[in-house]
Amino acid sequence: xxxxxxxxxxxxxxxxxxxxxxxxxxxxxxxxxxxxxxxxxxxxxxxxxxxxxxxxxxxxxxxxxxxxxxxxxxxxxxxxxxxxxxxxxxxxxxxxxxxxxxxxxxxxxxxxxxxxxxxxxxxxxxxxxxxxxxxxxxxxxxxxxxxxxxxxxxxxxxxxxxxxxxxxxxxxxxxxxxxxxxxxxxxxxxxxxxxxxxxxxxxxxxxxxxxxxxxxxxxxxxxxxxxxxxxxxxxxxxxxxxxxxxxxxxxxxx
Ligand SMILES: Nc1nc2c(ncn2[C@@H]2O[C@H](COP(=O)(O)OP(=O)(O)OP(=O)(O)O)[C@@H](O)[C@H]2O)c(=O)[nH]1
Ligand SMILES: [Mg+2]
Numbered sequence: 001x002x003x004x005x006x007x008x009x010x011x012x013x014x015x016x017x018x019x020x021x022x023x024x025x026x027x028x029x030x031x032x033x034x035x036x037x038x039x040x041x042x043x044x045x046x047x048x049x050x051x052x053x054x055x056x057x058x059x060x061x062x063x064x065x066x067x068x069x070x071x072x073x074x075x076x077x078x079x080x081x082x083x084x085x086x087x088x089x090x091x092x093x094x095x096x097x098x099x100x101x102x103x104x105x106x107x108x109x110x111x112x113x114x115x116x117x118x119x120x121x122x123x124x125x126x127x128x129x130x131x132x133x134x135x136x137x138x139x140x141x142x143x144x145x146x147x148x149x150x151x152x153x154x155x156x157x158x159x160x161x162x163x164x165x166x167x168x169x170x171x172x173x174x175x176x177x178x179x180x181x182x183x184x185x186x187x188x189x190x191x192x193x194x195x196x197x198x199x200x201x202x203x204x205x206x207x208x209x210x211x212x213x214x215x216x217x218x219x220x221x222x223x224x225x226x227x228x229x230x231x232x233x234x235x236x237x238x239x240x241x242x243x244x245x246x247x248x249x250x251x252x253x254x
Pocket of ligand 1 (some may be wrong): 023050057223231
């Protein structure tokens with residue numbers, strides 16, 4: 001947290017699982033998202049990491065947090081980037097003693113009702129615990145609704161690259177719906193993460209190289225119906241550069 005940032009109340013209830021959603025101009029989704037996440041489990045708490053959205057998303061969430069003890073809001077000033085927002089959410093979760101973070105987009109592409117299934121996959125009864133459970137469109141039973149062909153192609157290319165060039169054992173490496181065991185962060189270098197959208201692949205790459213275990217749980221991903229995308233050309237170009245950087249380290253060690 002930086003000096004000019006705004007944070008909702010600091011007296012958080014004790015908890016194990018913190019759901020976090022990074023937001024930028026999600027005013028049309030934020031009210032329903034808060035309700036749906038808090039309804040997904042009585043013990044869940046929610047952190048919104050907003051980058052001072054011009055449409056007032058952060059201000060609105062701060063107001064709701066005044067009367068909802070399970071909602072926390074960090075409004076960052078002077079910083080942007082999905083990856084850096086997620087990383088800051090991880091640090092905030094740890095600082096408040098949480099063991100697991102569930103990351104999701106705020107545009108209802110990820111269904112809050114799937115959160116319990118992701119958590120169950122992290123600690124399956126009688127099975128091997130995992131470090132990350134991905135809400136996956138690419139395992140049996142998973143699917144994507146509402147995307148144009150161009151999005152399918154771009155997403156497949158990125159997932160193929162991550163699987164076969166970066167050697168990350170995951171079929172859906174670009175999605176942002178994940179349960180993450182926070183102790184995993186101790187094993188990886190947090191300074192060097194990609195700051196934008198490539199954070200998603202970058203994070204899996206680092207966790208895998210540190211010996212972390214990744215599992216995938218089928219989800220239905222639905223393209224957003226409200227608000228607009230932030231994944232513009234500049235962001236896409238930056239992400240490609242960051243993925244190529246990881247490929248160089250994977251193959252050349254530099
Ligand atoms: N805090 C923060 N959140 C961001 C930033 N960029 C995007 N987000 C949020 O990250 C999530 C994913 O962004 P989206 O715009 O939905 O990206 P996408 O899913 O690839 O694109 P569409 O769903 O097609 O619009 C959403 O909750 C956004 O509000 C950012 O710079 N800072
Ligand atoms: Mg989206």
